[in-house]
Amino acid sequence: MRDQNIARAQQAGSETETVISIRNLSHTYKRGNLTVFKDVNLQVRAGENLVLLGPSGGGKSTLLRCINRLVKASSGTIHVFGTEVVASSLHEVRKVRRHIGMVFQNFNLIDRISVLDNVLIGRLGYLSTYRSVLGLYHKEDIAEAMHALDRVSLADFAHQLAMNLSGGQRQRVAIARAMAQRPKLLLADEPVSNLDPLLEREILALLRDICREDGITSITSLHDVTLAEEFATQLVGVRDHKVTPIEPGEFDHDKLQEVYGA
Numbered sequence: 061m062r063d064q065n066i067a068r069a070q071q072a073g074s075e076t077e078t079v080i081s082i083r084n085l086s087h088t089y090k091r092g093n094l095t096v097f098k099d100v101n102l103q104v105r106a107g108e109n110l111v112l113l114g115p116s117g118g119g120k121s122t123l124l125r126c127i128n129r130l131v132k133a134s135s136g137t138i139h140v141f142g143t144e145v146v147a148s149s150l151h152e153v154r155k156v157r158r159h160i161g162m163v164f165q166n167f168n169l170i171d172r173i174s175v176l177d178n179v180l181i182g183r184l185g186y187l188s189t190y191r192s193v194l195g196l197y198h199k200e201d202i203a204e205a206m207h208a209l210d211r212v213s214l215a216d217f218a219h220q221l222a223m224n225l226s227g228g229q230r231q232r233v234a235i236a237r238a239m240a241q242r243p244k245l246l247l248a249d250e251p252v253s254n255l256d257p258l259l260e261r262e263i264l265a266l267l268r269d270i271c272r273e274d275g276i277t278s279i280t281s282l283h284d285v286t287l288a289e290e291f292a293t294q295l296v297g298v299r300d301h302k303v304t305p306i307e308p309g310e311f312d313h314d315k316l317q318e319v320y321g322a
């Protein structure tokens with residue numbers, strides 16, 4: 061499966077284009093004086109589905125948050141689409157964030173508004189400040205949001221309150237919100253860890269198919285090795301202050317689960 065994934069990424073013919081380049085990244089949280097990374101280097105090429113594998117507390121979320129500068133890394137550089145984000149102004153960071161869709165473990169939906177209104181949040185970056193403050197979406201934004209809902213098979217739920225949906229449906233709404241943004245990069249932080257095993261595969265397959273169709277590069281943190289192997293074109297382990305590439309065949313499955321599993 062993973063060989064097929066890798067072949068697909070290479071077939072895309074875009075393997076030379078680097079989307080993310082991380083150099084000598086270190087991060088210490090001031091609170092607790094806790095060092096999460098030391099001198100991490102990592103490249104992600106266009107079309108890759110990179111999976112971060114690692115035990116709880118290993119630093120997966122911190123790494124994802126450094127990439128979109130929700131966390132400002134202590135030192136080192138991260139280039140995203142050619143822009144260095146660690147030392148950039150917030151203005152520059154915002155321009156980069158426009159191209160980054162996010163999917164979270166806890167879905168991060170607003171419960172008391174409709175499914176469609178949740179997905180429209182993905183369009184906010186395309187509105188003028190005036191329109192975004194007032195929520196004055198264009199017809200095209202609504203069409204884009206409905207198209208995204210259709211792709212996750214939830215168009216019929218557009219006018220329901222988000223709180224009335226099941227867990228799997230809620231994560232599909234969150235995916236539609238990210239897709240409505242037309243991102244070039246998707247960051248997904250444990251997108252399936254609140255879902256039951258049957259849904260995990262379904263949601264990951266949906267994410268993979270959408271990324272493939274739209275040519276979106278993705279970084280996803282997971283803690284299940286089987287799912288990671290099915291989904292990833294590139295696997296890295298995140299633990300002990302390090303981010304280490306895991307080559308296909310380098311470890312056997314059980315060993316991987318032991319070292320990186322939850």
Ligand SMILES: Nc1ncnc2c1ncn2[C@@H]1O[C@H](COP(=O)(O)OP(=O)(O)O)[C@@H](O)[C@H]1O
Nearest residue numbers: 089091094096115116117118119120121122123
């Ligand atoms: N805002 C924060 N302040 C201080 N320590 C944090 C903060 N966020 C995470 N940590 C710590 O950093 C380490 C890595 O956490 P995290 O990146 O969430 O790992 P993972 O996502 O792999 O579970 C953990 O020890 C965690 O307690």
Ligand SMILES: [Mg+2]
Nearest residue numbers: 120121122250
């Ligand atoms: Mg985490």
